[in-house]
């Protein structure tokens with residue numbers, strides 16, 4: 001795991017969610033490659049310059065996608081501006097990022113298992129730099145989207161890597177389907193990988209569920 005960036009001793013770790021910009025794409029790919037160490041990611045995405053470039057271009061293209069909300073969790077201290085961690089440069093201050101996608105009513109979902117609800121908010125990607133994991137950035141990103149889903153009274157959908165299932169369950173997502181894939185190639189020795197498909201029901205249909 002990478003060493004934790006050193007913040008001044010008097011700065012309590014906290015994160016501020018800001019819109020992601022084109023300048024951040026490079027750092028996001030670094031975070032993506034560092035964070036996703038599961039066999040599926042390792043098998044599909046060799047960490048080579050051409051794949052890096054592919055990811056960076058994809059992020060740049062999708063920044064303008066209608067309904068997409070790209071956010072970065074920026075290291076700060078509570079109630080302060082983002083410039084109060086002087087030891088970190090602009091890129092290092094980005095602890096994690098995500099892409100939430102707003103509902104696209106009327107659009108035919110281009111996925112199977114389970115049927116992707118046209119009315120559902122969708123979390124497409126979330127990753128926290130391993131140096132910052134376990135400090136609350138992921139939960140803050142989840143809260144941003146689930147509060148919005150509740151305000152809009154829509155379901156939310158995501159596909160969960162094993163490491164993230166507990167976080168998603170705590171945010172109200174429940175398993176709606178799963179695939180188990182045996183992954184083996186030149187980078188992965190041969191192991192089973194479980195991907196969960198998770199839905200978070202609309203607010204008024206979550207009766208009996210613990211409210212956050």
Ligand SMILES: CC(C)(COP(=O)(O)OP(=O)(O)OC[C@H]1O[C@@H](n2cnc3c(N)ncnc32)[C@H](O)[C@@H]1OP(=O)(O)O)[C@@H](O)C(=O)NCCC(=O)NCCS
Nearest residue numbers: 035126127128133134135136137138139159160161163164
């Ligand atoms: C899943 C992920 C985004 C969570 O981000 P995060 O910033 O660490 O989230 P939080 O700090 O809010 O922690 C959320 C939970 O994960 C646990 N956690 C996070 N990182 C951890 C780590 N490195 N080791 C152990 N537990 C960890 C926390 O303890 C917390 O659980 P708790 O509330 O029961 O204590 C992050 O771990 C990650 O990027 N993982 C790799 C990429 C990935 O799988 N993304 C999700 C794809 S579906």
